[in-house]
Amino acid sequence: MKIFVTRNLPGRALSRLSEAHEVDVWEYETPPTKDQIIERAKECAGIITLLSDDISRNLIAALPELKVISQYAVGYNNIDITEATRRGIIVTNTPGVLTEATADLTWALILSVARRIAEADRYVREGAWRVAWGPELLLGMDIFGATLGIIGMGRIGYAVARRTTGFDMQVLYYSRSDTYLTRAAEKNLGAIKMSLEQLLAEADIVSIHVPLTDQTRNMIAGKELSLMKQTAILINTSRGAVVNENDLYEFLRERRIYGAGLDVFQQEPTPLDNHLLELDNVVATPHIGSATVSTRNRMAQIVVDNILQALDNKKPKHLVNHEVYHQS
C-alpha cells in the first residue's frame, strides 16, 4: 500500500516501513502545504503526520483511500479526530516514550528561569562581566524547598512532579480526572489536589501539562495570571494556545510575575517580533520537549509500528480514536 510521510524521521524506522509498503517521504524541511499533502497522499492508505501539519476536515475529505493517520507526537490537536472517526480512519500517536525527555526539558526551563541561566550566558558572552564577583549579580529564585504546581497530572505532569524529590518541594496539582497517576502522585509524592485558582495562588512554580482542547485553549489568561505570586514562574511545555501570550507579556513586562519558560507558542515558529522575546525574564526554546536522539528514534519506531499494525488489520497499540472500532 502507499504511504506518505510529511517529513523525514530520524533513525531507521522508515526503512522498516519501506520493506512492507511503498513509502513516499516529503523531501524538504519546510512542511508540505495542504495542497501538497493532498497531491502526494491522494492514493495513500496511510500518512505519517507531524504536529505542524493541519490535518483538517477538508484535507481528510480529499484523501479517499486513507485508512490510517499515524501522528509522530503524543498530542494530536492538529488532526480533526471527529472527521477521521466519522470516515472510519484510524488515528494513532506516540505516547509514553517522550514523557521523560519532556519532563527533563521542563526542569531545564524551571532551572533556567529561576536561576537566570540564559540571561547569565548572554551576560558573559556580551562582555558585561567586568567585576570579579558581585553580591547582587544576577540574583535568582530558590528552587530547593519551593512549591511546584502542576496543571494536568498526566504522564508528563507526573514525571515532572517525580523530579521534585531531590529539591525537597511540595507538589500541588490541578486535574479534572482521578487516575492511577493522580493517586500515585498523592501517595508517593504527597501531592495535594486543589482548584486551579488555589494552585495559582499558592505555587512558586506553575507548570502546564494539559493537551490543547476546546476546554484548555486560553486556560491561562489575565484572570489566572493575576492570581499568581509576584515571585512565581510559569512554565509551558504543552501547547502554546493554552496560554494567552498577550496577557502573559503584560504580566512579565510589569514584573507582576517573576518569569516564564516557554517551549511552545501560539504560532510556531514564533515570529521574531513576538514581544515575549524582548523580555529578559523569558526563556524561550523552539518546541524541543521530546528532542533527544533516543526519544525521537523511539517515536519513529512507534509511528511505524502503529501504521504497520493498522494496515495489517490489527488494532494499533497506540490508538487515539477507539470509537473507530465500535461504529457500524
Ligand code: DGY
Ligand atoms: C508531542 O509529542 O505532542 C510534543 O509536543 C512533541 O514531541
